[in-house]
Amino acid sequence: MARLLIGRVAQALGSFLIVTVVVFLLVRLTGDPLQVLLPLDATPEMYERFERELGLNLPWIEQYGRYLAGVVSGDLGLSHRTRLPVAELIGERLPATFQLAVAALSISLVVAIPLGLYAAYWRGSRLDVLARVIAVIGQSTPSFWLGLLLILAFALQLPLLPAGGYGSWRHIILPASTLAWFVIAGLTRLLRSSMLEALSSDYVRFARSRGVSETRIVWKHGLKNAALPVLTYAGTLAAAILTGAVVTETVFAWPGLGRLMIEAITARDFPVVQGVVLVMSGIFVGVNFIVDVLYLYLDPRLRG
Secondary structure, eight states: OHHHHHHHHHHHHHHHHHHHHHHHHHHHTTOOTHHHHSOTTOOHHHHHHHHHHHTTTSOHHHHHHHHHHHHHHTOOOBOTTTOSBHHHHHHHHHHHHHHHHHHHHHHHHHHHHHHHHHHHHTTTSHHHHHHHHHHHHHHHSOHHHHHHHHHIIIIIISTTSOSSOSSSTHHHHHHHHHHHHHHHHHHHHHHHHHHHHHHTSHHHHHHHHTTOOHHHIIIIIIHHHHHHHHHHHHHHHHHHHHHHHHHHHHHTTOOSHHHHHHHHHHTTOHHHHHHHHHHHHHHHHHHHHHHHHHHHHHOGGGGO
């Protein structure tokens, strides 16, 4: 057990290190940030001075070494654009992203779990057809298009909700619903297929022969065993929420990490882009590590 945990920790750290290298290289392929930061009439002396101040005159390997040393010590550097600490900028935006993610996840679980369970239980019914239609449409609909459609419907045609911004609970409904749609589709589809297998198993037949109620069979015996494949999907679900937040926050002007990253990419603000991607990657790697640990706990076969 301890050896498996050590292996999972090593994999997580290795993945995190690879992310730092890839992000560091990719952001520098986007162009010179001084072309955005400095005015068009900037002199060569100004370019040279700012390069030294920002460390852009150093070889990439030395820049990466300094960046990695800062990450290890908890220092993500200063924003090229605002000259504020990147950690401070991320700390200001992180609560908004967490609020949106929690709201989207709550909507997803409330809708997808009963829909997936009862679609499998009443296989071939209208509810099952509805669940499959939702799964197909949800996984093929771009989030930005859905967001614009919801704005058109509920903010312009039916002025019930604000089209964007941040503040009250009304502002979170449209972006959270947009972000939850893809997750609902994937979770419903996976839970339905897992539940079909669980309901055809011997232990369910035995429970029925003992007179166990159908509600108890579905929610206790069926869901408990159908949840293991769904647990594997948790890592993909976390990635879907994080990557979907980048587009959704931009569409709805939600002041979270996704919007911060888009602003930083536009301004070629290398430290901010690296910091945001690092935090998102850390969350993703952390979720997958927790899933691996839970699997080791729930499935004795993996422990040897």
